[in-house]
Amino acid sequence: MKIAIVGGGAAGLMAAVVACQKHNVTVFEKQNRVGKKLFASGNGKCNVTNSILTRQNLSKPNDFYNCQRANDVVSAFDYDDFMSFCKNTLALETIVDSQGRVYPRSEQSGSVLDAFRLRCQKNGVKICDNTDVYRIEKTAKGFKLHFGQEQTAYFDKVVFCVGSSAQTRNFNSFDLLKDFKINLTKRQASLTPVKTQKVWLPLNGVKTKCNVTLYQNGQRVMSENGEVLFRDYGLSGIVIFNVSAYIARNIAKGVDAKYYVSLDLFNEITQKQLEEKLFERFAVCGNESKTFFVGLLCNKLAEEVIKNCKLAEIIKKEDISKIAKFLKNIRFDVSGLCGEDKGQVVSGGIDFAETDENLQCKKVPGLYFAGECLDADGLCGGFNLHFAFASGYLAGKSL
Numbered sequence: 001m002k003i004a005i006v007g008g009g010a011a012g013l014m015a016a017v018v019a020c021q022k023h024n025v026t027v028f029e030k031q032n033r034v035g036k037k038l039f040a041s042g043n044g045k046c047n048v049t050n051s052i053l054t055r056q057n058l059s060k061p062n063d064f065y066n067c068q069r070a071n072d073v074v075s076a077f078d079y080d081d082f083m084s085f086c087k088n089t090l091a092l093e094t095i096v097d098s099q100g101r102v103y104p105r106s107e108q109s110g111s112v113l114d115a116f117r118l119r120c121q122k123n124g125v126k127i128c129d130n131t132d133v134y135r136i137e138k139t140a141k142g143f144k145l146h147f148g149q150e151q152t153a154y155f156d157k158v159v160f161c162v163g164s165s166a167q168t169r170n171f172n173s174f175d176l177l178k179d180f181k182i183n184l185t186k187r188q189a190s191l192t193p194v195k196t197q198k199v200w201l202p203l204n205g206v207k208t209k210c211n212v213t214l215y216q217n218g219q220r221v222m223s224e225n226g227e228v229l230f231r232d233y234g235l236s237g238i239v240i241f242n243v244s245a246y247i248a249r250n251i252a253k254g255v256d257a258k259y260y261v262s263l264d265l266f267n268e269i270t271q272k273q274l275e276e277k278l279f280e281r282f283a284v285c286g287n288e289s290k291t292f293f294v295g296l297l298c299n300k301l302a303e304e305v306i307k308n309c310k311l312a313e314i315i316k317k318e319d320i321s322k323i324a325k326f327l328k329n330i331r332f333d334v335s336g337l338c339g340e341d342k343g344q345v346v347s348g349g350i351d352f353a354e355t356d357e358n359l360q361c362k363k364v365p366g367l368y369f370a371g372e373c374l375d376a377d378g379l380c381g382g383f384n385l386h387f388a389f390a391s392g393y394l395a396g397k398s399l
């Protein structure tokens with residue numbers, strides 16, 4: 001069969017490598033080369049999957065993905081399947097870090113991209129770079145694609161894997177589905193920094209390790225340890241991206257709520273233990289507020305503590321519980337999420353209800369969907385690329 005893959009990203013390349021074992025495959029990519037987002041991912045290191053994504057872990061309640069269907073797709077091509085694929089099909093060596101994040105052994109995203117491109121090349125996949133598909137027409141036997149400078153070609157089946165508007169200018173590829181009346185769910189940038197009502201301007205660019213707890217309408221809804229980056233508009237960092245995923249999924253579902261995050265800068269000890277630690281400092285540091293925190297907090301953070309706890313030049317013993325309480329619960333009210341220009345993914349997209357279990361479109365047999373264009377989003381840590389690969393694999397295998 002003649003197969004067209006619309007979009008040469010992670011999902012499209014995976015679908016091509018799998019489908020070319022049986023079919024004649026053409027990949028259409030509007031940019032000047034395939035896999036640009038894959039290349040940029042993970043700060044150029046490309047965090048391809050996470051060892052937590054085993055079938056066993058996916059069978060338990062989890063928040064790795066926004067919905068059960070996304071979870072099911074990953075279950076069908078889980079961590080072990082992907083690692084075997086890397087070894088046996090891509091010849092891609094990998095390393096796993098202490099948090100289960102998997103990277104190419106070279107720690108260069110180019111290795112992943114090149115491995116896919118080589119497999120495509122070896123198996124005769126035709127890659128058309130700089131080729132924008134602007135219409136997909138259903139014909140009696142298959143599909144007519146309109147692309148480039150008013151060119152057309154016929155295909156038996158099409159895999160639609162155009163990605164999302166996250167960090168992509170002028171994204172309009174969902175327009176291709178208008179004729180088919182495919183339902184799209186509400187879209188919202190995710191894995192973004194969060195904007196907060198209070199900002200600590202002097203700390204812009206400063207990072208600190210802490211525990212972050214998210215509260216929704218006053219109820220604790222998630223908690224995670226990690227590194228927070230203070231920004232002049234709010235907070236950023238991987239743990240904050242995961243907080244944004246929770247909020248983005250709610251926004252995409254139409255849930256209206258108020259959120260705040262609480263930072264615990266000393267999550268490894270209790271408030272009582274922190275008070276004891278602070279008391280001990282009097283003996284070594286004296287009681288002047290400008291030197292009391294030296295060696296405990298970075299200077300800019302110490303200035304915020306002095307300001308927020310309204311400490312005088314001399315710290316009194318009675319101030320200690322106030323300081324400990326503050327350091328264990330620094331509240332930032334969330335005023336919103338940053339947009340698609342800063343988001344790594346988009347929550348929402350093609351409604352899974354439009355697809356069968358192989359990601360084939362129910363309304364348009366022969367048309368398949370894969371990757372981020374579907375209503376699937378995962379947490380930080382390799383979950384999104386894994387979904388793109390798993391859905392590309394499923395669609396490619398089912399053609």
Ligand SMILES: Cc1cc2nc3c(=O)[nH]c(=O)nc-3n(C[C@H](O)[C@H](O)[C@H](O)COP(=O)(O)OP(=O)(O)OC[C@H]3O[C@@H](n4cnc5c(N)ncnc54)[C@H](O)[C@@H]3O)c2cc1C
Nearest residue numbers: 007009010011030041042047133162163371372382384385
């Ligand atoms: C900065 C950044 C870092 C990230 N880091 C990670 C990470 O480390 N780990 C992780 O799991 N996830 C990461 N992600 C998310 C991950 O990169 C995406 O979820 C994943 O690339 C989605 O793959 P995809 O194939 O669905 O879409 P894409 O990779 O976006 O590919 C879609 C392709 O389709 C092409 N296209 C679109 N419309 C058309 C058309 N009409 N005609 C022809 N071609 C078209 C696009 O040009 C694009 O190349 C990151 C994202 C960003 C932005």
